[in-house]
Amino acid sequence: MTHEEIREQLALSAAGLLPPKGESNIRNHIAECASCAAQFEILAAISHELTALPAPSPSPDLLARTHALMVAEAAALADRRRMAMVAVAAGLFAWVINLATWAVYQLITGGIDAVLRPAMSGLLAWLALSTLTAMLAAPASVALASRRRIERSI
Amino acid sequence: MYQAALAKDVGVTEFDELALLRRADPAAMAAVVCRYRQRLYRYLVRLVRDPAAADDLFQQTWLRVVREIRHYDSRRSFDTWLFAIAHNAAMDLLRRKTGESLDERDAAVSDAAPDALALAISAERSAILAAQMDALPALYREALTLRFEEGMKLEEIAEVTGAPLSTVKSRVQRGLECLRERVTARWQKEDLL
Numbered sequence: 001m002t003h004e005e006i007r008e009q010l011a012l013s014a015a016g017l018l019p020p021k022g023e024s025n026i027r028n029h030i031a032e033c034a035s036c037a038a039q040f041e042i043l044a045a046i047s048h049e050l051t052a053l054p055a056p057s058p059s060p061d062l063l064a065r066t067h068a069l070m071v072a073e074a075a076a077l078a079d080r081r082r083m084a085m086v087a088v089a090a091g092l093f094a095w096v097i098n099l100a101t102w103a104v105y106q107l108i109t110g111g112i113d114a115v116l117r118p119a120m121s122g123l124l125a126w127l128a129l130s131t132l133t134a135m136l137a138a139p140a141s142v143a144l145a146s147r148r149r150i151e152r153s154i
Numbered sequence: 155m156y157q158a159a160l161a162k163d164v165g166v167t168e169f170d171e172l173a174l175l176r177r178a179d180p181a182a183m184a185a186v187v188c189r190y191r192q193r194l195y196r197y198l199v200r201l202v203r204d205p206a207a208a209d210d211l212f213q214q215t216w217l218r219v220v221r222e223i224r225h226y227d228s229r230r231s232f233d234t235w236l237f238a239i240a241h242n243a244a245m246d247l248l249r250r251k252t253g254e255s256l257d258e259r260d261a262a263v264s265d266a267a268p269d270a271l272a273l274a275i276s277a278e279r280s281a282i283l284a285a286q287m288d289a290l291p292a293l294y295r296e297a298l299t300l301r302f303e304e305g306m307k308l309e310e311i312a313e314v315t316g317a318p319l320s321t322v323k324s325r326v327q328r329g330l331e332c333l334r335e336r337v338t339a340r341w342q343k344e345d346l347l
């Protein structure tokens with residue numbers, strides 16, 4: 001390695017980032033080159049000082065506030081997860097009710113179905129009923145979620 | 155609870171602690187914050203040079219930990235994951251701040267027991283060095299802090315900063331060179347060399 005190449009590596013050597021081979025090249029060179037040895041000495045001193053610079057500490061108040069924020073955030077996250085689960089469950093429930101209305105419709109409105117069939121197919125009637133059910137389920141799930149939120153905030 | 159964690163200074167294994175953190179256990183949160191308080195805060199102060207901003211970033215970092223802990227891959231080092239979160243928060247702040255430079259323009263030491271004079275000299279050298287460190291571009295400060303104060307390897311620094319290994323190496327090298335150029339004259343002038 002040339003003198004210039006070694007010089008470029010001095011900082012890495014002082015930082016302990018050279019492989020053993022590179023380190024050995026540096027040691028051999030600075031044993032013979034006074035200017036690189038002087039430069040390396042300063043770099044090594046800086047590296048040493050950097051490990052022991054005066055360090056600021058966080059105040060106990062900051063730690064306490066941070067902890068309180070973390071606990072509140074964790075509670076808010078858990079709340080959001082619960083809300084999402086309630087919404088999914090309400091959606092699934094609405095779908096089950098929707099599917100069930102088809103069978104119920106067939107069972108209890110046979111006569112009416114016969115009257116309605118010319119004007120409206122059975123499927124359309126079922127869709128109308130199931131939409132009504134879903135429209136009832138949506139506000140119910142929202143009301144349930146709001147109530148739970150209010151209960152938790154008390 | 156926080157005071158209790160501070161007093162006993164943590165006694166759970168990292169695996170247990172992680173499981174408790176994922177369950178949002180308040181005592182585990184207090185323990186982890188206590189364990190990393192000094193290192194994380196020091197890193198943030200070095201990076202942003204403003205204690206008030208470091209306070210905000212400290213809180214932001216831990217809030218992100220609470221939000222992201224479910225996605226944390228336990229095969230990764232928690233240290234580098236935590237510092238990467240802090241790095242991202244600090245970089246966002248530094249980019250928003252005017253007048254802050256993020257640019258990259260620009261062994262063995264005697265360990266004999268120091269006497270009073272040596273301590274005084276060392277303190278003075280440290281003060282000069284700390285002032286010059288503050289004047290470095292943020293990315294150099296960060297690389298030097300992670301290398302020398304946190305004792306991280308190049309690979310870990312690369313993981314924290316999201317930079318390639320060669321870039322990290324170059325930041326450490328140039329940061330040290332910049333410091334050498336800046337402090338040599340001052341140390342010589344104050345007869346500290």
